[in-house]
Amino acid sequence: MILPIAAYGNPVLRKVAADITPDYPGLAELIENMFETMHKADGVGLAAPQVNLSIRLFVVDGSPLKDTDPLLEGYKRTFINARIIERFGDEWAYNEGCLSVPGIREDIMRPAKIKIKYFDEKFNAMEDIFDGMRARIIQHEYDHIEGILFPDRVNPFKRRLIKGKLTDIAKGKVDIHYKMNFPVKKSVIF
Numbered sequence: 001m002i003l004p005i006a007a008y009g010n011p012v013l014r015k016v017a018a019d020i021t022p023d024y025p026g027l028a029e030l031i032e033n034m035f036e037t038m039h040k041a042d043g044v045g046l047a048a049p050q051v052n053l054s055i056r057l058f059v060v061d062g063s064p065l066k067d068t069d070p071l072l073e074g075y076k077r078t079f080i081n082a083r084i085i086e087r088f089g090d091e092w093a094y095n096e097g098c099l100s101v102p103g104i105r106e107d108i109m110r111p112a113k114i115k116i117k118y119f120d121e122k123f124n125a126m127e128d129i130f131d132g133m134r135a136r137i138i139q140h141e142y143d144h145i146e147g148i149l150f151p152d153r154v155n156p157f158k159r160r161l162i163k164g165k166l167t168d169i170a171k172g173k174v175d176i177h178y179k180m181n182f183p184v185k186k187s188v189i190f
Contacts, residue, residue, distance in 0.1 A: 001033045001036065002033075002036060002037050002040050002178070002179060003033050003034070003037045003051040003052075003179070004051070004052070004179040004180055004181040005037065005041060005046075005050050005051065005099050005100055005178060005179065005180050005181065006049065006050050006051065006052050006100055006180070006181050007100055007101075007102075007169055007170060007172070007174075007180045007181060007182045007183065008100055008101045008149065008151075008166055008169040008170050009166075009169065009170025009171075009182070009183040010052070010100075010170075010181060010182070010183045011183070012049050012052050012053075012054055013049050013050070013100060013144070013147070013149060014147045015049065015054045015147050016145070016146055016147045017047075017048060017049055017054045017055050017056045017057075017144075017145040017146075017147075018054060018055055018056065019055075019056050019081045020055045020056065020057065020080065020081065022123040024055070027121075028121070030048075030053075030057070031057070031059060031078055031121050033051075034046050034048070034051060034057075034058075034059045035059050035061065035076075037051060037178075038059060038061065038099070039061070040178055041099050041177075041178040042064070043099045044060060044061060044062050044063075044064055044065060044137055045058060045059065045060040045061075045137050045138075045140060045141040046058065046059055046099065046141070047141045047144030047145055048144075048145070049144050049145060049147075050099060050100050050144060052181060055145075056080065056081045056082060056145045057078070057079070057080050057081075057145070058078075058079050058082070058141035058142070058144060058145060059076075059077070059078050059079070059141075060075070060076070060077050060079070060134075060137050060138060060141060061075065061076040061077075062075040062076075062133060062134060062137055063075065063076065065133060068133070069132060069133045069134075071132065071133070071134060072133055072134065075134060077120070078120055078121040079116075079118040079119075079120075079138070079141070079142075080118060080119040080120070080121070080123065081118060081119055082116055082117070082118035082138075082142060082145065083116065083117050083118070084114050084115070084116050084138075084139070084142055085115050085116065085117055085127075086114065086115040087111040087113070087114050087115075087139075088111060088112075088113050088114075088115075089111050089112030089113040089131065090111070090112050091109045091110060091111050091112070092109065092110070092112060093107040093108065093109050094107065094108060094110070094133075094136055095107050095108075096108045096136075096140060096150050097150075098140070098149065098150050099178070100144075100149065101149060101150065101151060101166070101169060102169065102174050102176050102180075103165065103169070103174055103175070103176075104151070104162055104165055104166070104169075106150065106151070106154045106158060106162070108140075108150055108153050108154070109153070110135070110136050110139050110140075111135070111139075112131055112132065112135065113129060113130065113131040113135055114129070114130055114131075114135045114138060114139060115127070115128070115129050116128060116129075116130065116138065116142075151166060170182065170183055
């Protein structure tokens with residue numbers, strides 16, 4: 001089932017998400033729905049806060065970017081209760097976008113490698129090191145479960161330049177091809 005994606009300005013995107021347990025109601029179906037929603041919206045990652053659930057869950061599928069990075073072919077994972085325990089390596093810029101912030105892309109600096117602890121979809125405890133685009137996708141989605149959006153990582157000057165576009169997104173003034181949930185509030189805090 002395709003789920004509506006929370007648009008910029010929705011309060012759920014600013015909350016630090018809560019851990020869940022293996023008996024979280026409908027977890028397997030939720031994960032399946034998140035992958036389906038992400039693919040329908042042409043994304044490579046989707047976090048639970050983006051589908052209006054403040055829980056520490058995100059999914060990634062880097063396959064659409066396999067032409068630029070062969071390591072992304074078949075790279076499909078579920079991360080539950082994730083905690084990045086180390087970030088290392090040189091920071092590098094990449095032009096990121098976000099399904100909750102459609103129509104805006106900016107260069108974002110992130111470390112090249114991460115070490116992360118998490119549970120997979122079967123609640124197996126995992127600890128892995130990821131680098132390159134895999135690390136970048138994970139860091140972007142991890143930010144979502146920490147209440148951080150990629151425009152928060154844009155330098156202040158560029159952020160002022162995109163302020164009007166962010167306000168338009170929050171008001172639903174955006175052309176998109178997927179279902180979105182726009183905030184009810186008339187004002188948005190930047």
